[in-house]
Amino acid sequence: MAFAAFADSLNFSEAARRLHISQPALHVKVRKLSERLDRPLYCRVGRSLELTEHGELIARYGRQLRDGTADLLAQLHGLAERPVTLAAGEGAYLYLLHAGIKAFQNGAPAPLRLLTLNREEALAAVLCGKAQLGVAPLDDVPDQLQSMVLTTVGQVLAVPQSHRLAGRTRVKLTDLAGERLVVPPRGRPHREMLAALLRAADVSWEVALEANGWELMLSFVAMGAGAAVVNACCRLPAGVVAIALPELPVLRYHCFHLRGLAKSTPAGHLRAALQDRGNAWKTST
Template sequence: MDVSADALASFAVFARHLNFTRAAEELRISQPALHVKVRKLSETLGRPLYHREGRRLTLTADGEAVARFAREHDERLAHFLSEFAGAPYGRPVVLAAGQGAYLYLLGDTIRGMLADEPTRLRLINCDHRQMLAAVRSGRAHVGVSVLDVLPDDLDALELATFPQVLFVPAGHRLARRRSVRLRDLNGESLVVPPHQRPQRVLLEQGLRSAGTEWTVAVEAEGWPLITHFVTLGVGLAIVNGCVPAPRGLVAKPVTDLPSVTYHVVHQPSATDDARVATLLERFPWPA
């Protein structure tokens, strides 16, 4: 196979954007020229590297592997050239995580990394599916998220586990309970994530199994907005136990919902990179 370094570098940029227009602009070539590069690389390797899902482009598993190799190749070359020139290697380590992890788990980790060297860390904000794709393709070195199923192709380590809790106003009938069950929410209005979000799916399954009748007060994206609606009196909400209860609300463990575990994921060889090892050392691992 005759695979050029230029083709790999171009595909790495395309894989980062998953958009031909933006990738072509970064590469300073025309969009048709980038289409040709990606198509020829796919033909040379004999595998489709991406596919279209509606209006979105998504890498195939082979595309993720090629993108990861392309980025590793580019990093090795950049590292060699830095050493050859006697200059420090300046590329950052990339962390991908969602809103909850950034807000409630990783603050001290990020502050510590940035205090040592502000250019040493780059962050990607994404959901758990995007996080896995970023780590698999090499776009991110490390990812953090709550996972429904642990990936068998990546190292996955438990970072922190929390119960699911009910946020309820201090004067509510459930506020004096030490804990609650889903059947205790019969007749309540709940602030919930949008449809198809993992937490919404799990919650609806649990409420259905408990025979609980409930209504949607409002759908909201992200724990801060969900919590804000509860403080306004719109409804009650079940959130991850890492979310702090604001003034006027109390948190009651929901005993018939499973605990939530955040995992750190990375490629098996990632810890060979000193930058990644340094980042992992700063994580708030359980004692």
């Protein structure tokens, strides 16, 4: 568990303070663990420390052991359950998970801690044990994880009511030729996916603005800065309409966790609440 504390911060001084031991003593513990396993557990990259592949594995085991011990002690002494940690993106919290989170909190089996992370970060948080559950749109699920589809979400074109396409019920990618689009910054998955599909359709377009997050993108659409391709679950501001884009892929939002999650645990209750209400957005939009 000492290694788990070090892995949480990758800082010997901070971890030693949390463990109430000296920094040299923690160094010795980590070094002896590495020698016993005959594997390097961390390495130095520039001025920072990073866990090796084996270090990530040991950290995950250490966190599970630490959390399990905390849960046992809480039950023995009648203490409150430790928080359940959920990792998801801002859009998922805003549009997809509200009903499930509210239902879980009404039952109050344990406190809830929310991490706002992108897809890759949420996967990493669950794999290393920093979060018990994650929610994100996935195509492939790592072997170490179990997952279930919470809901499927299409993609739509959001335009001002005065836009030339506003009266349409659906559009094709070729209809976007010459459009000025509000998009995420370069490198973000949504931007890269959209750019690749438009390029494959031989559609030229312009960047109107770069913005992070559906809310900000839609606010710029409402201001008349351009059109935007967003998830169909998004709540539209006044003066903005959504038009179906059937050529774009449907997103499957998964709830994922390490294998062996028990239904009777608080994390199991949260998973059930999210699953039961995964489609609630379809009746509230």
